[in-house]
Amino acid sequence: DAGVIQSPRHEVTEMGQEVTLRCKPISGHDYLFWYRQTMMRGLELLIYFNNNVPIDDSGMPEDRFSAKMPNASFSTLKIQPSEPRDSAVYFCASSLAWLAGSTDTQYFGPGTRLTVL
Amino acid sequence: GEDVEQSLFLSVREGDSSVINCTYTDSSSTYLYWYKQEPGAGLQLLTYIFSNMDMKQDQRLTVLLNKKDKHLSLRIADTQTGDSAIYFCAERRDAGGGNKLTFGTGTQLKVEL
Numbered sequence A: 001d002a003g004v005i006q007s008p009r010h011e012v013t014e015m016g017q018e019v020t021l022r023c024k025p026i027s028g029h030d031y032l033f034w035y036r037q038t039m040m041r042g043l044e045l046l047i048y049f050n051n052n053v054p055i056d057d058s059g060m061p062e063d064r065f066s067a068k069m070p071n072a073s074f075s076t077l078k079i080q081p082s083e084p085r086d087s088a089v090y091f092c093a094s095s096l097a098w099l100a101g102s103t104d105t106q107y108f109g110p111g112t113r114l115t116v117l
Numbered sequence B: 001g002e003d004v005e006q007s008l009f010l011s012v013r014e015g016d017s018s019v020i021n022c023t024y025t026d027s028s029s030t031y032l033y034w035y036k037q038e039p040g041a042g043l044q045l046l047t048y049i050f051s052n053m054d055m056k057q058d059q060r061l062t063v064l065l066n067k068k069d070k071h072l073s074l075r076i077a078d079t080q081t082g083d084s085a086i087y088f089c090a091e092r093r094d095a096g097g098g099n100k101l102t103f104g105t106g107t108q109l110k111v112e113l
Helices: none
Strands: A005-007 A010-013 A019-024 A031-038 A042-050 A053-056 A065-071 A074-079 A088-095 A112-116 B009-013 B018-023 B031-037 B043-050 B055-058 B061-066 B071-076 B085-093 B100-103 B107-112
Touching: A005 A088, A010 A019, A019 A088, A019 A112, A031 A074, A042 A065, A042 A074, A042 B100, A053 A065, A074 A088, B009 B018, B018 B085, B018 B107, B031 B061, B043 B055, B043 B061, B043 B071, B071 B085
Parallel strands: A010 A112, B009 B107
Antiparallel strands: A005 A019, A019 A074, A031 A042, A031 A088, A042 A053, A065 A074, A088 A112, B018 B071, B031 B043, B031 B085, B055 B061, B061 B071, B085 B100, B085 B107
16 A cells, blocks of 8 residues: 555645645545644644544634545645644544554654745 | 653664653553654654553564553664654543544654764
8 A cells, every 4th residue: 555645745835825735545544634743832633534524623723724535535634824833744644443442553644844934 | 741741852872772751641541652753754653552561572662661650661672873763652542532642742863873
């Protein structure tokens, strides 16, 4: 398997622009996670999906952020409008069966480095 | 506290053992993980330990868990330059924790020749 695929790998945009990050989970994985990594706050969970349904979005910073999962093989994280403080590395991860008591883990993509000028 | 804590930096000589420490927060956490992040890359799972275990060994890696003190450690034997990376511990909070992974701040391991 190719692993979790994210695109683009790098994104530079200007404040106020819309940004869309994309993720393709590992085939067959039912769970998909979006994380943000910054020097100040470390690695934070933004939202996660199970079978394409958002389960917990309590980590989404504000209404400017939205995430969708239209099918089992694709998810997007959108920021509109973007701000300089959104600059971070955004990771997508997937899991086969992230259930309580399951030994499964999360497999991370390479990340998208976002810079908002 | 709410944070999973790790020391920020560790420097060792090639061939020596490295020990990376972590203090987690939730005594009901079921699994504890160690991830490795190389520059410009995502997080790679190294190993995990179930909360009812004290120790787990996997080739050069040894994980020790002290549940009473909520302390987790990762020992890397015969450390190589390729082990230079940031190492994150993470706890899996199930009971009332939203079924989430909470990551530590990361420890940057530098291996010197």
